[in-house]
């Protein structure tokens with residue numbers, strides 16, 4: 028078995044007195060899309076932030092590419108899309124992309140082609156020169172996603188990327204994620220849209236600060252004897268209570 | 269490279285934010301102009317003085333003092349009536365050899381103007397009296413001399429010329445800086461200039477970083493391999509450039525618009541204000557980490573910014589309690605104010621303010637270090 032791209036072991040994270048993550052175990056393998064699902068407030072974003080080194084774990088370990096996080100240099104190999112759009116409003120889409128490309132350390136000669144490519148994936152080519160303040164919510168989300176895709180990173184970490192994006196484009200994005208996976212790159216994606224979870228290679232159910240189930244969608248469905256991930260989720264939640 | 273890209277981005281954002289730009293560039297000029305109008309007007313306060321029983325020589329001298337008009341009243345009751353009717357600002361009443369002065373005191377500057385004018389009028393009168401007395405004495409001496417033998421007369425004359433000159437004292441005023449119209453405003457200007465630079469850079473940079481934090485762009489930025497120091501330096505570079513333009517504009521406005529004289533080098537003034545702006549920037553960034561909203565950022569102004577003015581040297585500190593004077597040592601505007609005052613008014617060189625500049629640089633280094641460390645809150649490496 029190849030080494031895990033992301034490997035979280037017995038992760039514990041507290042905010043003050045509140046223990047958000049009690050014992051999270053999760054591994055993302057090369058060429059894999061892993062979906063992290065859970066109700067809002069379950070700690071999905073916290074898992075991601077800890078994995079990226081934005082938060083420090085109170086227990087357990089987080090390694091990415093075999094190295095302990097936090098690690099600044101590794102960040103150039105990761106494309107991260109936060110749950111909030113986090114864009115510079117007064118800049119145009121292109122200026123946002125260019126700025127983050129520079130921050131990621133993408134070579135000057137490659138920046139232009141990289142921007143063209145990611146804009147096409149999210150269908151923003153025609154709006155790149157508009158200021159972000161004039162974008163709709165969905166457009167901002169797409170721009171935010173395209174920033175994460177810049178520079179073809181080996182690992183994509185996407186926090187609820189498809190919120191506010193219409194179904195047709197959502198399909199297109201999932202197709203793109205699929206082809207990224209087929210290129211041999213890995214993706215960790217959080218979502219609370221259950222039918223999206225069906226499209227992943229492995230699903231992790233985060234509930235009560237723990238990953239209570241982590242397997243392929245098909246396996247989970249047979250295990251819980253239901254026919255959708257949504258039902259798996261509801262059943263798991265019911266069992267926990 | 270990344271520092272440069274961050275600088276470029278911050279500048280682009282700023283140039284597109286017309287309101288903040290106007291705040292930074294037009295507001296200081298507007299305020300400076302208003303203050304100059306107000307303080308210049310104040311320096312030519314006209315006072316009306318009522319006199320009762322004052323000798324004509326004193327009252328004539330008083331009348332000759334600029335901006336003072338004298339009205340004679342037959343008795344105190346009339347004078348008081350006039351004061352009540354707001355016709356006069358003070359009453360000078362002479363009984364026997366003593367003067368009693370009554371001030372309306374609704375405007376302290378008028379009161380002190382009357383005090384000054386009265387003092388100088390009295391002195392003038394005394395000098396005149398002395399002059400005439402001296403004249404009498406000299407005549408007597410002259411008569412005495414005539415009765416002396418010729419040899420003794422010569423001796424005396426060679427000893428006396430100095431005395432003759434002393435009999436006609438002349439008062440000429442010398443102004444080290446400016447002229448008789450130099451007022452409070454000119455002395456405040458160096459400090460005020462520093463205050464504007466400090467205040468606007470503090471506010472706008474603090475807000476910018478706050479926005480970067482609350483909108484999530486800071487986290488996103490820190491999710492790239494950028495160094496924390498590159499972010500801080502990028503901000504410093506962009507606000508440094510802005511501060512250079514702001515200072516140039518303020519200095520030019522002071523010279524051309526307000527007609528204030530700058531004896532020393534304008535470039536030195538810009539250098540000092542640039543360092544001050546960087547201190548303000550570092551301070552703004554640091555404080556923005558303690559604020560969760562723009563309103564909370566505004567709350568720092570009355571607590572941390574306005575009090576700085578009082579300790580910065582606008583108000584003379586010499587007579588204050590020593591602990592207050594000690595506070596002024598931690599006020600950045602004080603150091604820039606001292607240096608700019610010296611450069612602007614005395615034409616001193618930048619290098620004679622090594623200490624002030626060093627202190628400012630220490631502020632800068634410490635605050636910058638704290639900022640780079642402070643970003644660890646958002647990314648642990």
Ligand SMILES: Nc1ncnc2c1ncn2[C@@H]1O[C@H](COP(=O)(O)OP(=O)(O)O)[C@@H](O)[C@H]1O
Nearest residue numbers: 042043047065066067068069070071072073074
């Ligand atoms: N920086 C923080 N400080 C304090 N509490 C936090 C912080 N970030 C998240 N939390 C808390 O942790 C819990 C999980 O949040 P989050 O990871 O954002 O959930 P999800 O992404 O699954 O909706 C929430 O109860 C939230 O209030």
Ligand SMILES: [Mg+2]
Nearest residue numbers: 071072110186
């Ligand atoms: Mg979340």
